[in-house]
Amino acid sequence: MPEDAQELRKARRFLKERLQRDYTTLRGYKEERSNVRQLLQRTAEMGESNSLLLIGPRGAGKTTLINAVLTDLLVNRSFVDNTLIVHLDGNLHTDDRIALKSITVQMRLENAADGKVFGSFAENLAFLLQCLKAGDKKSKSVVFILEEFDLFCTHHNQTLLYNLFDVSQSAQAPICVLGVTCRLDVIELLEKRVKSRFSHRQVFLFPSADQFEAYTKLCQELLLIPSNSELKASADRIDSLHLLKSEALNFNRNHFDGVEYEFDNKFVENWNKHHAKMLKSSQAQKTFQMLYDFDISEAFLKNFIFRLVAQLKPDAPHITVDQLTALSAQYEGDDKIDMLCGLSVLELCLIIAIKHHSEIYDRDPFNFEIVFARFSKFAKISTTMQSVERSIVLKAFEHLRIGELIMPLSNSGVGKVQKEFEMHKMALTYGQIQQAVQRYQALPTEVAQWAQSSLI
Amino acid sequence: SRLAEGTPRRSIQLSNIVEQRVFKDNEIISTPKRGRKTKSIEDADADYSPRSVQKTPTRTRRISATAKSTVTPIRGTAATSASAAPITPSQKLKKIRAGELSPSMQQRSGKPVDESRKSQLQLAREQLHVSVVPKSLPCREKEFENIYSFLEGKIQDQCGGCMYVSGVPGTGKTATVTGVIRTLQRLVSQDKLADFDFLEINGMRLTEPRQAYVQIYKQLTGKTVSWEHAHTLLEKRFTTPAPRRVTTVLLVDELDILCNRRQDVVYNLLDWPTKSAARLVVVTIANTMDLPERLLMGKVTSRLGLTRLTFQPYTHKQLQEIVTARLGGSEAFKGEAVQLVARKVAAVSGDARRALDICRRATEIADTARDKCVTMLHVQQALGEMIASAKVQAIKNCSRLEQIFLQAVAAEVTRTGVEESTFMGVYTQVETIAAFMGVSLPPPGRALRLCAKLGAERLIISEHSRNDLFQKILLNVSADDIHYALRVGEIAAAN
Numbered sequence: 001m002p003e004d005a006q007e008l009r010k011a012r013r014f015l016k017e018r019l020q021r022d023y024t025t026l027r028g029y030k031e032e033r034s035n036v037r038q039l040l041q042r043t044a045e046m047g048e049s050n051s052l053l054l055i056g057p058r059g060a061g062k063t064t065l066i067n068a069v070l071t072d073l074l075v076n077r078s079f080v081d082n083t084l085i086v087h088l089d090g091n092l093h094t095d096d097r098i099a100l101k102s103i104t105v106q107m108r109l110e111n112a113a114d115g116k117v118f119g120s121f122a123e124n125l126a127f128l129l130q131c132l133k134a135g136d137k138k139s140k141s142v143v144f145i146l147e148e149f150d151l152f153c154t155h156h157n158q159t160l161l162y163n164l165f166d167v168s169q170s171a172q173a174p175i176c177v178l179g180v181t182c183r184l185d186v187i188e189l190l191e192k193r194v195k196s197r198f199s200h201r202q203v204f205l206f207p208s209a210d211q212f213e214a215y216t217k218l219c220q221e222l223l224l225i226p227s228n229s230e231l232k233a234s235a236d237r238i239d240s241l242h243l244l245k246s247e248a249l250n251f252n253r254n255h256f257d258g259v260e261y262e263f264d265n266k267f268v269e270n271w272n273k274h275h276a277k278m279l280k281s282s283q284a285q286k287t288f289q290m291l292y293d294f295d296i297s298e299a300f301l302k303n304f305i306f307r308l309v310a311q312l313k314p315d316a317p318h319i320t321v322d323q324l325t326a327l328s329a330q331y332e333g334d335d336k337i338d339m340l341c342g343l344s345v346l347e348l349c350l351i352i353a354i355k356h357h358s359e360i361y362d363r364d365p366f367n368f369e370i371v372f373a374r375f376s377k378f379a380k381i382s383t384t385m386q387s388v389e390r391s392i393v394l395k396a397f398e399h400l401r402i403g404e405l406i407m408p409l410s411n412s413g414v415g416k417v418q419k420e421f422e423m424h425k426m427a428l429t430y431g432q433i434q435q436a437v438q439r440y441q442a443l444p445t446e447v448a449q450w451a452q453s454s455l456i
Numbered sequence: 457s458r459l460a461e462g463t464p465r466r467s468i469q470l471s472n473i474v475e476q477r478v479f480k481d482n483e484i485i486s487t488p489k490r491g492r493k494t495k496s497i498e499d500a501d502a503d504y505s506p507r508s509v510q511k512t513p514t515r516t517r518r519i520s521a522t523a524k525s526t527v528t529p530i531r532g533t534a535a536t537s538a539s540a541a542p543i544t545p546s547q548k549l550k551k552i553r554a555g556e557l558s559p560s561m562q563q564r565s566g567k568p569v570d571e572s573r574k575s576q577l578q579l580a581r582e583q584l585h586v587s588v589v590p591k592s593l594p595c596r597e598k599e600f601e602n603i604y605s606f607l608e609g610k611i612q613d614q615c616g617g618c619m620y621v622s623g624v625p626g627t628g629k630t631a632t633v634t635g636v637i638r639t640l641q642r643l644v645s646q647d648k649l650a651d652f653d654f655l656e657i658n659g660m661r662l663t664e665p666r667q668a669y670v671q672i673y674k675q676l677t678g679k680t681v682s683w684e685h686a687h688t689l690l691e692k693r694f695t696t697p698a699p700r701r702v703t704t705v706l707l708v709d710e711l712d713i714l715c716n717r718r719q720d721v722v723y724n725l726l727d728w729p730t731k732s733a734a735r736l737v738v739v740t741i742a743n744t745m746d747l748p749e750r751l752l753m754g755k756v757t758s759r760l761g762l763t764r765l766t767f768q769p770y771t772h773k774q775l776q777e778i779v780t781a782r783l784g785g786s787e788a789f790k791g792e793a794v795q796l797v798a799r800k801v802a803a804v805s806g807d808a809r810r811a812l813d814i815c816r817r818a819t820e821i822a823d824t825a826r827d828k829c830v831t832m833l834h835v836q837q838a839l840g841e842m843i844a845s846a847k848v849q850a851i852k853n854c855s856r857l858e859q860i861f862l863q864a865v866a867a868e869v870t871r872t873g874v875e876e877s878t879f880m881g882v883y884t885q886v887e888t889i890a891a892f893m894g895v896s897l898p899p900p901g902r903a904l905r906l907c908a909k910l911g912a913e914r915l916i917i918s919e920h921s922r923n924d925l926f927q928k929i930l931l932n933v934s935a936d937d938i939h940y941a942l943r944v945g946e947i948a949a950a951n
Contacts, residue, residue, distance in 0.1 A: 055846070134560055193710070196626045206850060407924065
């Protein structure tokens with residue numbers, strides 16, 4: 001049925017885009033969200049100066065929280081007219097010089113013209129401070145959003161942080177400094193005068209999917225298709241943002257937009273019923289429990305579901321439990337064992353020789369000669385490895401080395417020691433080697449037997 | 457040479473000369489001065505003066521390109537000072553450097569909220585903001601007296617001198633000194649004291665120590681020049697005697713930042729007062745009490761002198777007094793609530809900023825709870841938030857395998873007895889614990905991911921994952937915290 005295929009393609013695109021580009025929908029975190037929102041609102045309306053640190057593990061929705069708060073506030077005309085928003089990122093603004101130029105451009109100060117800033121670093125700093133000092137309660141509030149805040153702490157003397165916090169603690173233009181970081185001990189990185197000027201408000205974002213039920217509910221939410229009315233409501237919200245055309249939101253140009261999608265009611269009903277049932281099954285629950293045990297963050301789950309959704313095809317129009325378990329098996333698998341299974345028999349023999357050496361000498365380092373001697377002892381009595389030359393074994397050894405299955409003891413000694421005599425260590429556990437030997441396709445019996453015991 | 461290690465030499469005089477020659481002063485064209493920056497004056501001459509009429513093709517093209525886009529954004533009050541003709545960025549920069557263009561901020565469209573419409577809590581919150589410095593600082597009368605008599609004496613005697621003020625952050629050093637200066641300036645306006653200039657620099661507001669010359673000179677004349685030039689001009693001003701020179705008071709905040717290895721800036725700043733022509737009084741502020749002995753060279757320490765003053769951290773009584781003085785007659789705070797804040801903060805640092813911030817947070821909490829008055833409970837909550845230790849919370853909110861990993865690190869530390877363990881040892885412990893708890897074991901590759909995630913949060917300190925099985929792992933939380941977080945969780949789950 002071509003209509004169904006059409007509908008399915010639409011659903012797949014819808015789900016994918018919602019997973020990837022929905023930057024503003026935040027689930028949970030009611031209290032934290034209202035805390036940040038009120039703080040920004042007071043900065044904008046009352047002209048208060050504030051500072052805040054948003055801390056939480058990676059993938060916990062820190063940036064999404066800020067995006068969500070900003071989208072809420074930017075609908076408000078009085079907020080838009082009275083605030084400038086300056087985004088900084090520690091990964092991009094790697095020193096104060098670059099950060100300062102970016103601030104000058106984003107605040108549209110007078111020494112910037114069309115994105116180009118004039119004057120030296122010292123002049124820029126002096127000019128920015130003068131501008132902020134010239135401001136008072138009547139001037140616009142500036143909201144500085146510093147992502148990867150811990151990287152700003154590594155800058156020279158922490159000049160930028162000192163000055164931002166200093167402005168927030170003196171009677172100048174009202175500013176709000178919002179730091180976002182994943183490090184819990186970030187305050188310890190601040191110098192003591194910077195620390196004293198920071199207001200010590202910290203908002204911690206720990207994923208509240210503390211219970212497994214909440215996690216499965218989140219799975220459902222990510223996988224099911226909402227009704228048309230819900231779609232319309234979210235589309236309206238996004239539209240109001242597009243109308244603002246604010247520069248403060250750099251994501252609104254390419255945001256997920258529900259308005260493009262309208263689904264056949266029957267299809268949606270069918271889809272949701274099937275997938276709700278699928279998610280309830282014990283097999284699916286087990287899979288999600290496995291994911292949940294490993295990582296409770298939403299980012300991880302989204303990644304998993306994206307791979308699941310990408311498997312939808314017209315001839316397989318629903319996600320089945322089998323697909324789910326197959327994918328989870330991929331997540332559970334060990335990449336190094338896969339790598340071992342891709343080695344040649346000679347290389348695997350070397351690995352086994354290394355393993356025997358490690359077992360006998362309790363993980364002592366080894367070099368090529370040691371391994372080659374142990375291997376030659378085996379090759380002499382084996383029927384298949386008789387005619388292997390030394391240079392070929394050396395090549396195989398080098399192959400293992402660049403695959404980082406074995407690693408040199410130190411990087412510095414490369415030039416001094418000949419490569420046959422350089423000491424190495426093995427970056428594998430015995431369990432991994434054992435599994436690889438079991439799983440290896442068409443391994444000669446001799447090698448399999450030798451892997452069991454080092455006695456020949 | 458000396459020039460080589462300072463700011464890149466970019467003398468304003470030089471570029472002004474060049475500009476005057478090339479553009480005949482008033483033409484409205486400009487080129488970004490990129491290429492010219494490094495050239496010496498001879499080069500610039502050779503380049504520009506003979507060919508100022510017949511320009512090379514590339515040059516004309518560039519100029520026409522910039523001339524087309526001469527739409528300069530003009531905003532704020534500065535727009536009034538600009539004429540109707542559009543100004544090019546470089547002309548604007550010239551004006552900024554000459555101090556003719558006052559920097560401004562964009563203005564609000566609406567009016568600020570009316571005072572009378574604010575609630576009692578809101579008023580209290582505004583009064584408690586750190587930026588609202590009171591006219592006279594409570595609990596710093598003695599220090600005020602000390603600095604006042606020093607400065608007044610120096611101004612009246614018309615001689616130079618130095619003073620060193622130290623104390624931990626947030627103990628009212630800068631506020632007291634500027635308060636003294638304000639009082640003296642009031643006296644001057646009433647003709648009770650000889651006139652004096654007041655200059656002020658802050659080490660942390662400079663990108664490098666030598667920019668201090670630029671800032672000082674800028675406060676004297678309003679012009680921005682290169683540091684070499686500013687240095688010579690200041691040297692000239694302070695070393696040559698001039699009749700009717702008024703006394704200059706120079707406040708140097710964050711002195712330790714101005715110290716570099718050569719210490720030439722600090723030396724100059726402290727050497728000028730010794731010249732009889734200068735009539736310069738320098739007040740230096742820093743945090744550490746023994747900075748002159750620890751960091752400064754002998755000759756600099758000697759010039760800094762022994763007139764010193766130390767600001768002690770506030771005690772709980774003083775902090776209480778500060779907060780109640782801020783609140784005025786307002787009933788927004790319960791007395792015991794203020795006392796609790798003062799006692800908690802005084803026990804940690806004696807930082808007034810901290811006490812005021814906590815009080816402000818408490819008013820916010822009371823606001824959201826729709827209470828009229830801040831009570832003990834609100835303060836308790838604010839203290840919990842702001843003297844936060846979220847490590848236990850973080851461990852509780854880890855995933856199950858992360859928790860097992862943390863337990864394994866703690867177990868490995870107990871087993872080996874040393875703090876630092878390798879990933880391999882930890883992984884063996886993970887195997888054991890996972891087998892004991894009946895959880896499926898993650899392969900080492902995924903365990904490395906757990907390790908990296910915990911390392912990003914700083915619950916553990918780990919090396920780069922490239923070291924694979926041999927990376928070293930340190931526990932960043934105490935082992936007791938792990939046990940507490942996981943055991944208490946278990947007990948709660950059992951009930």
